[in-house]
Amino acid sequence: MATFxxxxxxxDLLPAERPTWQRLETLxxxxxxxxxxxxxxxxxxxxxxxxxxxxxxxxxxxxxxxFRVLPSRGEERERWALRPEPTAxxxxxxxxxxxxxxxxxxxxxxxxxxxxxxxxxxxRYRQFWQFDVEAIGDPGPAIDAEIIELAHRFYTEAGLxxxxxxxxxxxxxxxxxxxxxxxxxxFEPHAAELPEEERERLATNxxxxxxxxxxxxxxxxxxxxxxxxxxxxxxxxxxxxxRRHLDTLEVPTVLEPALVRGLDYYSRTxxxxxxxxxxxxxxxxxxxxxxxxxxxxxxxxxTPAIGFGLGLDRVVLALAAQGVASVxxxxxxxxxxxxxxADTPTRLRIATNLRAAGFSARADLAERKLARQLEGAAxxxxxxxxxxxxxxxxxxxxxxxxxxxxxxLVNLADLPRELSRAQRQHHHGA
RNA sequence: GUGGCCUUAGCUCAAUCGGCAGAGCAUCGGAUUGUGGCUCCGAAGGUUACGGGUUCAAUCCCCGUAGGCCACCCCA
Numbered sequence: 001m002a003t004f005x006x007x008x009x010x011x012d013l014l015p016a017e018r019p020t021w022q023r024l025e026t027l028x029x030x031x032x033x034x035x036x037x038x039x040x041x042x043x044x045x046x047x048x049x050x051x052x053x054x055x056x057x058x059x060x061x062x063x064x065x066x067f068r069v070l071p072s073r074g075e076e077r078e079r080w081a082l083r084p085e086p087t088a089x090x091x092x093x094x095x096x097x098x099x100x101x102x103x104x105x106x107x108x109x110x111x112x113x114x115x116x117x118x119x120x121x122x123x124r125y126r127q128f129w130q131f132d133v134e135a136i137g138d139p140g141p142a143i144d145a146e147i148i149e150l151a152h153r154f155y156t157e158a159g160l161x162x163x164x165x166x167x168x169x170x171x172x173x174x175x176x177x178x179x180x181x182x183x184x185x186x187f188e189p190h191a192a193e194l195p196e197e198e199r200e201r202l203a204t205n206x207x208x209x210x211x212x213x214x215x216x217x218x219x220x221x222x223x224x225x226x227x228x229x230x231x232x233x234x235x236x237x238x239x240x241x242x243r244r245h246l247d248t249l250e251v252p253t254v255l256e257p258a259l260v261r262g263l264d265y266y267s268r269t270x271x272x273x274x275x276x277x278x279x280x281x282x283x284x285x286x287x288x289x290x291x292x293x294x295x296x297x298x299x300x301x302x303t304p305a306i307g308f309g310l311g312l313d314r315v316v317l318a319l320a321a322q323g324v325a326s327v328x329x330x331x332x333x334x335x336x337x338x339x340x341x342a343d344t345p346t347r348l349r350i351a352t353n354l355r356a357a358g359f360s361a362r363a364d365l366a367e368r369k370l371a372r373q374l375e376g377a378a379x380x381x382x383x384x385x386x387x388x389x390x391x392x393x394x395x396x397x398x399x400x401x402x403x404x405x406x407x408x409l410v411n412l413a414d415l416p417r418e419l420s421r422a423q424r425q426h427h428h429g430a
Numbered sequence: 431g432u433g434g435c436c437u438u439a440g441c442u443c444a445a446u447c448g449g450c451a452g453a454g455c456a457u458c459g460g461a462u463u464g465u466g467g468c469u470c471c472g473a474a475g476g477u478u479a480c481g482g483g484u485u486c487a488a489u490c491c492c493c494g495u496a497g498g499c500c501a502c503c504c505c506a
Binding site for chain 1: 431447460461463464465466467479496497498500501502503505506
């Protein structure tokens, strides 16, 4: 029994799963490149205050899920926290490096691990990976549509089907307070009938009542006033324009008046992506929205912005649930084998020469029977084996095609060229 | 943070009523030492998650802890 285990809520991504992840990482980078979003890396920990102020210190993410880090040396007074989401750090970098002097909007992308200290479940981890894009400095609805379409394209190019965007507008500082008052006035007369938990929300965050899963709430929620009927003119206009642009881009969207984002800094457009008919509760594949107030909140000038974050762990789970085959591990082009331990230096030299020529090649360095070595090569899917034997004295080796079961003698000096030719025949022949 | 179910070899799982802890797969080795995925033989692999308790005796019953999963909370 292993003494140590991966910490709760974390896991190892093993060689068998990494190629699938690698494919998604490559897709994310390529998609961001095609859309003109530039890569940025920010630290995985920041000052706690950045998250407390940026995300909102009464949110669950900060109140109970922040992964706080205490420096081991006492002289550091600041408290740090592992990032629970990427936006706050990116906006911090935008401000720190004066990116407001660049052409606006600044389009940025980041892919990396995030940390939340909550109770793990399938699809919910304490360390999880997000692909994130942010466009800072553009107030217009067209950029909203661009980002939502980028997100949707990620899912479809990843191989997921039936992924649609749920869309809503949560208004802004002008119209939301009025709506919240209307909502409270609507629920207030029913306060006595509400379950205890829901009654608390009425005071703290009435919009949360709308996405309650409590069946007793269903009828009440269905008849509740909708934010989209209470938007101020500029917000309503913005929302309409986003929807028109999404139609233009042919992104399937569902209006979801109850959609509320969990983080405080959102305004106007907000959206989440779901796979239709997915089982289990961790179905949200990603989400995002506009956060026009955040840059100012973190000490910058008023700057509109919108972003999107997508959970790679959940995409991997969704792909598996949908039956999409995982990406197989790389197969070596050649394994160099030989029964005589004295040939080890030659095996090493042949392997390194083939690698220098660009092939994936490994020498079998265990001193075991030739049959075992060939078995090992075949089982990891090697295309060819280079077999060292008596012919070595004449400067020759056997080049064996492990799929066809055929082999022929080649001069050592010609090996890279011969392997290359054999590979080509393989591809054409098969 | 709340409630529930679960934990036996690397993996998937057995083990009668509380009575010597097993199989398949995987790993390693062998089948007259120069040729592979099949087959056959063998080996190794366990403090039955961890710590207590009850008992002549605990994988089995009880308590605690840790971890996993499910439903909440919330979210990706």
